[in-house]
Amino acid sequence: MKRIHLLYIILFFIVLNVVSCAPHQWKCFRIHNLSSKTIRVCGAYILPDTKLPEKKLSTTEILPGKSNMIYGSQLNDDALKRFETEKVTLFIIDDQVFQTVSWDTIRKYDMVLKRYEINMEDYSNLKRDINDKGWGLPYP
Numbered sequence: 001m002k003r004i005h006l007l008y009i010i011l012f013f014i015v016l017n018v019v020s021c022a023p024h025q026w027k028c029f030r031i032h033n034l035s036s037k038t039i040r041v042c043g044a045y046i047l048p049d050t051k052l053p054e055k056k057l058s059t060t061e062i063l064p065g066k067s068n069m070i071y072g073s074q075l076n077d078d079a080l081k082r083f084e085t086e087k088v089t090l091f092i093i094d095d096q097v098f099q100t101v102s103w104d105t106i107r108k109y110d111m112v113l114k115r116y117e118i119n120m121e122d123y124s125n126l127k128r129d130i131n132d133k134g135w136g137l138p139y140p
Helices: 002-019 095-100 103-108 120-124
Strands: 028-033 039-044 060-062 067-071 088-094 114-118 137-139
Touching: 028 039, 028 060, 028 088, 039 067, 039 095, 060 067, 088 095, 114 137
Parallel strands: 028 137
Antiparallel strands: 028 067, 039 060, 039 088, 088 114
């Protein structure tokens, strides 16, 4: 009976480790939307160019006052292996703009609210926030 309990505990921690997004695991980024508007976040390995790529990127919606994750799979890098040697550029776009304006126009007129260029050192230096929302990048 004790072995079964121990097995459940071990499995629980394995599952918790797989689904969590802790900074040391290099599998995702957390964005905190501290603004009063809904935003969209997308990212790519595009440096030295910092302009949105021609191909429309997968985006994640983040409601006002909420947080959400950007996973390596959205950057075509599931385990964020490229992140070990390259910077990731994350783009914040107003959701209203994203819903009503074509990607080509957003790109042409650089309708990005904010960019983050993040390397591994930046990522590991992210601080935990006092409100227990965990580590993450704040917008704005």
